[in-house]
Amino acid sequence: MNPIGLAAALVLLLNADSEPSSPTRYEIVRDSLSALGRWPPKLDADLLEHMRAAKDVRVFRLDPNKADFDVPPDPKHRIGPWPIVHEARRPDRHVVTELVDALSVSPYELPPMEGRPVKACGGFWPGIDVRFTRDGVPVDVLLCYRCGEMSIWRSRLGVQAGDFADPRFVEFAKRVFPNDPEIRRLGSPAEHD
Numbered sequence: 001m002n003p004i005g006l007a008a009a010l011v012l013l014l015n016a017d018s019e020p021s022s023p024t025r026y027e028i029v030r031d032s033l034s035a036l037g038r039w040p041p042k043l044d045a046d047l048l049e050h051m052r053a054a055k056d057v058r059v060f061r062l063d064p065n066k067a068d069f070d071v072p073p074d075p076k077h078r079i080g081p082w083p084i085v086h087e088a089r090r091p092d093r094h095v096v097t098e099l100v101d102a103l104s105v106s107p108y109e110l111p112p113m114e115g116r117p118v119k120a121c122g123g124f125w126p127g128i129d130v131r132f133t134r135d136g137v138p139v140d141v142l143l144c145y146r147c148g149e150m151s152i153w154r155s156r157l158g159v160q161a162g163d164f165a166d167p168r169f170v171e172f173a174k175r176v177f178p179n180d181p182e183i184r185r186l187g188s189p190a191e192h193d
Contacts, residue, residue, distance in 0.1 A: 043104055044160055047152060050139050051100045054132035059176045061086040062127035062142075073156055079129040079140055080153070088176040095175055099130065102168035103141065106150070126182040128173055143169060145186055 062082040069081045077084055125146040132139045140153045143164070152160045170186050177183040 043106070043152075043162075047139060047154070047160060048100070048104055050134050050137070050154075051103065051132045051141075052097075054096075054134045054139070056131075056133040057091060057096050058131045058133075059088040059091060060084045060129040060131065061088070061177060061180065062129055064125050064127050075138070075156065079131075079142060080156070082127060082129075082142075084129075086177075086180075091172075091176050095172065098168055099172045102164070102166045102172075103150075106162050106164045106166060126173075126180070126186075128177075143173070145170070145173065 060079060061084070062079055063085045064082065066083050067081040068078075068083075071078065071081070125144065128143045128145070130141045130143070132141070137155060140156075142151045142153070144150075148163050148165055150162050150164055151158060152162075173183050173186060
């Protein structure tokens with residue numbers, strides 16, 4: 001079995017078995033990926049470079065209560081099934097750099113979970129999408145401040161996911177949406193579980 005196939009099989013083993021022996025399965029995955037030089041999981045290097053070199057960065061506020069999974073793709077009005085309800089002013093480059101630095105050290109799942117749905121926490125509360133566009137190709141980073149989940153999409157396809165707890169994510173949200181009452185009340189994502 002190739003290394004990617006081995007990692008995928010181990011991740012499936014970890015997720016499929018619901019017995020309370022999680023630490024043992026976790027250790028198997030950790031040790032196997034460590035042996036492959038792929039632990040701890042990191043943001044894909046191509047995605048990181050895309051974000052760092054993006055010429056256009058836009059930040060959208062999403063409405064979690066009006067998700068519609070049956071509508072055709074509409075990147076001007078929706079991010080996946082979630083409607084865009086507001087767009088922030090374009091953030092300063094240093095604000096974007098701080099977010100990308102936080103993204104680069106957050107924990108991720110390996111292998112990239114293409115098409116993986118966002119955690120079932122009830123939707124994005126509050127939800128933000130950061131769109132990094134380079135050479136006409138969008139990379140969207142969806143952030144759920146309820147569960148601390150991020151989902152990264154390239155050209156509207158899920159390519160990687162992970163969790164965030166770094167306070168820089170909350171600081172970013174408050175900087176780009178300073179007048180949004182839900183954003184102003186944010187603490188760490190764990191406070192909302």
